[in-house]
Amino acid sequence: MSVDETRTAPRMKAADRRELILAAATAVFGAKSYVGTTTDEVARAAGVSQPYVVRLFGTKAKLYTAVIERAYARIIEDFRRALPGPPEGRRDRMATAYAALLEERGMLPVIANSTALGGDPELGPVARAGFNSVWRFVRDEAEFSEQETRDFMANGMLINAIVGLRLVGAYGTEAAVTEMLDSCLPGAGDRVRGLLPAADEPW
Amino acid sequence: MSVDETRTAPRMKAADRRELILAAATAVFGAKSYVGTTTDEVARAAGVSQPYVVRLFGTKAKLYTAVIERAYARIIEDFRRALPGPPEGRRDRMATAYAALLEERGMLPVIANSTALGGDPELGPVARAGFNSVWRFVRDEAEFSEQETRDFMANGMLINAIVGLRLVGAYGTEAAVTEMLDSCLPGAGDRVRGLLPAADEPW
DNA sequence: TTGACATGTTATCAGTCGATTACTACTCTC
DNA sequence: GAGAGTAGTAATCGACTGATAACATGTCAA
16 A cells, blocks of 8 residues: 555544544434444544444443533533523524534434433433433523423424434425524524535435 | 133234234334334234234334334324314314324324434435425415414424423423423323333333 | 135344453553 | 553454244135
């Protein structure tokens, strides 16, 4: 070979490698769902060997748990950053922050899919905790009313469904979908392209 | 044994057996999700052998496809039955019809989970078609405005998330969940108990 | 009643995939 | 510079599970 192939991944502090793997795992899990993804795919996406992924996180379920927790933490973080400013624009700023997550590979699909995980003994509690933390934030920290909270969350769940169903692929080509996205996601139009993890995903 | 065990399942027309298996599969898939369920579990729930399930439906994915299609068809059917009557009560009647699906074992979880299936090459198109058919019905046949449609669907997706997350288990015990369910599901309070497929589901 | 088709079973396989084991190599401190 | 801890790999296993093959039994028309 003319290319100087590195046999093993370049050395890295375990904490950094963890974060790198989490980001890769988010993209892959987001694209192919929990069960549809193998630890080997995650490993290859992260540029390390499959056993190393397992050893760093213990089990596949624990890895996914970490992915979910990281995703929800990220949402809360973004929401919190959207709080300061005129109160009447708060809701829109938060919605925009949510829409902006679309650009983070896999982040939104992971969250969207997490709402279907309640039945899993191990992942269920984590998903519930994540959902609950968002609800609490909106209600307590952002100080939405009960009604506003419900509407905000409902709208978010609709976005999740659209993402989970991969309806974004039909944006621009099917009227109903375009209409839907435009009315759900502020400023989605420009972002929506190049949205979900590419490759082996047939629309 | 004192009990007279039947060695093989009693004879039945294949069409009836199909429906029986579909109902059983809905309950099991609804409780444990697509990947979390084995064809053997479905078979045992339906009282037949595992190979027979596979042979009747071809593959596990095709079985699940049939389950999803049956569930969405059922929704549309129930919605359509809720149409006649005073127009101002239409939305509430449809919401009630949706809530009533809670009593059909697995029906709502299956639908809820289907919105996370877009990434699957085989199940994705089916899930999208189901979602789209509901949207179309609400918009065209029930004649909701664009705004009303979005709100109605969003509320439905919130219900789906609550169901998918198995939050109903906390109804009555946690204030946020009780508040949520009561405001999402008309008359949910009385129905909500004995809701999701029992047994091996740890809350 | 017979034979052809439909309904069902038991036994078994083959691929997949998460996990384990045993080993290598880098790096950093003392 | 030695050696101990850390970062990583290759090889392999064992269990699960969807699918297939081969076979058995019931049903019904002519």
